[in-house]
Amino acid sequence: MTAAQSLRTLPEPYLEYARLRREMPVFHDAEADAWIVSRFDDVRTVLRDHQHFSSRILAQDSFEIRSPVDGSVLPNEETLLASDPPRHDALRMHVGRLFAPERLAACEAAAHRELDRIVVRLVQGKRFEIVQDVCEPVVAAVLASAFGLESGWHACVAQWLQVSGHCNARSRPASLKADFDAMLDEIWRAAAHCPDAGLGIFMAACRRGEVDARHVLDLTVTLLKGGADTTTYLVGNVLALLAEQPCLVSDIRRDPALIPALIEASLRRDSPVQLTIRVTTADVELDGHRIPANSRVLLLLGSANRDEAVFGSEDDIHLGRREKSHLAFGAGPHRCPGVALARMQGRVIIQALTTRLPDFRLVPGNAREVDLRALRGFERMEAEFMALSR
Ligand code: HEM
Numbered sequence: 001m002t003a004a005q006s007l008r009t010l011p012e013p014y015l016e017y018a019r020l021r022r023e024m025p026v027f028h029d030a031e032a033d034a035w036i037v038s039r040f041d042d043v044r045t046v047l048r049d050h051q052h053f054s055s056r057i058l059a060q061d062s063f064e065i066r067s068p069v070d071g072s073v074l075p076n077e078e079t080l081l082a083s084d085p086p087r088h089d090a091l092r093m094h095v096g097r098l099f100a101p102e103r104l105a106a107c108e109a110a111a112h113r114e115l116d117r118i119v120v121r122l123v124q125g126k127r128f129e130i131v132q133d134v135c136e137p138v139v140a141a142v143l144a145s146a147f148g149l150e151s152g153w154h155a156c157v158a159q160w161l162q163v164s165g166h167c168n169a170r171s172r173p174a175s176l177k178a179d180f181d182a183m184l185d186e187i188w189r190a191a192a193h194c195p196d197a198g199l200g201i202f203m204a205a206c207r208r209g210e211v212d213a214r215h216v217l218d219l220t221v222t223l224l225k226g227g228a229d230t231t232t233y234l235v236g237n238v239l240a241l242l243a244e245q246p247c248l249v250s251d252i253r254r255d256p257a258l259i260p261a262l263i264e265a266s267l268r269r270d271s272p273v274q275l276t277i278r279v280t281t282a283d284v285e286l287d288g289h290r291i292p293a294n295s296r297v298l299l300l301l302g303s304a305n306r307d308e309a310v311f312g313s314e315d316d317i318h319l320g321r322r323e324k325s326h327l328a329f330g331a332g333p334h335r336c337p338g339v340a341l342a343r344m345q346g347r348v349i350i351q352a353l354t355t356r357l358p359d360f361r362l363v364p365g366n367a368r369e370v371d372l373r374a375l376r377g378f379e380r381m382e383a384e385f386m387a388l389s390r
Helices: 015-021 040-048 085-098 101-122 130-146 151-168 177-190 199-207 213-228 229-242 247-253 254-267 339-355
Strands: 026-029 032-036 127-129 275-280 282-284 288-292 296-300 358-368 378-384
Touching: 015 085, 015 282, 015 288, 026 358, 040 275, 040 282, 085 199, 085 213, 101 130, 127 130, 127 247, 130 151, 130 213, 130 229, 130 339, 151 177, 151 213, 177 199, 177 213, 199 213, 213 229, 229 247, 229 339, 229 358, 229 378, 247 254, 247 339, 254 339, 288 339
Parallel strands: 032 296
Antiparallel strands: 026 032, 127 378, 275 296, 282 288, 358 378
C-alpha cells in the first residue's frame, strides 16, 4: 500500500449530511415518511430516550422465530432489537454475560489462531480477497468461540453468518426462508450441546424460566446479524482510509499500538452503520420541532459522527490525539453489545494485514462498496502482493 488512491466508487453522503446539519437538522421528509435527525446532540438524545422514541419499529426481519418446543411465534416486540426497557433490559442482560472479559480473551485467541492459518495460506498465492479470505473466516472463528462452540461447529457458524448476512441485504435469495429455518434448528441443537459458556448461558436462562426457547434463538440470530457484516465493513473502511492516506500505514507499522486509534478514527469518519430508526410514542419536541406520536424518526449516525460542532471541521487524522467518543455503536439501551469484540477483531486483522503480510496493494477497480444507504463498507476488496504486480 504506497501511492494514495481512492477505492470508493459510490457517491459520498457527507456533503448532503453537512447541508442537513446546517440548514435543516430536524425535518420531515415526505417521501421517506420520516423525520430526519442529523446533528450529534439530537441523535444522541433520541437514542437515549426510549420512553418517547421506541425501538418497536425495528422488526427483527421478515422471518418469524418459531419455538422449537411448541411452535409458537415470537412477537416482534419481544425481540432484543425491537423491545424497549424494561423488557429489553431483561433480555440484554444475558447478552452481556456472553461477553465477559475471560470470554473476550478466548475470542481474541481464536482470532489469532485463524489469522495464523490465513497468513500461511495467503503468502503462497499472488492475490487474495479481503472479505472472503480474511474477514469472514476470522469473524466465524470469533463468534464460534463467543458461542462456546468447538471447532467441529465452525463451518456451521460460517454458514449461519452467510444466512444472517443475506437477511440484511436488499435482495434476498428465494431459498432464504428455508435456510433461515434450517439455521434455527441447528442453533437449537448447538445450544443444547454447549457447556455453561456461550449459548449455554442462554440455555441456562431458559431452564431457569427467565427466557423461553424463542428468545434463545432470537438472541443468537441477533448476535449473528449484528456481527456478520459490520466488522467486515469496519476493516474495509480502515483499509480504504489507509489507501487514501498511505502515511498512516508507516505510522502503524512503526507503532502498532496506534491501531486502536486508527480503528476509532475510521469508525467515526465512516461508520459501518450509517443510520437507525425509532418511532415516537407520544407527541414530542426535538430541537424546537413538534414531532407527532407514531412518527418514524431516522437517526443519521454517519452524519452525527461528522458534526463539526462536536468534532471540528479538520479532516486530517492524528493518531496520537484522543478522539472524542462517537455514535458508531449507537447509544442508550440498545448500544451495541459487540463493541469490544468489533474493536478487537478490527485491531488484530489490521495488524496482521499490515505487519505479517508482504507489501500488498488493493487492486483499484476491483473493490465493491455495499450499495445501501444504511451501511458503509465494502463487500469485495481484491489485493495483490507488490513484488508480483511489478
Ligand atoms: C464495527 C462493528 C459494529 C458496528 C459499527 C455496530 C453498530 C451497532 C449499532 C449502531 C447498534 C445499535 C442500533 C440501534 O440502536 O438501533 C448495534 C446493535 C447491536 N449490535 Fe452491533 N455493531 C458492530 C459489531 C457488532 C458485533 C461484533 C456484534 C456481536 C457479535 C454486534 C451485535 C449487536 C447486537 C446484538 C445489537 C442489538 C443490541 C440491542 O438491541 O440491545 N455488533 N450495533
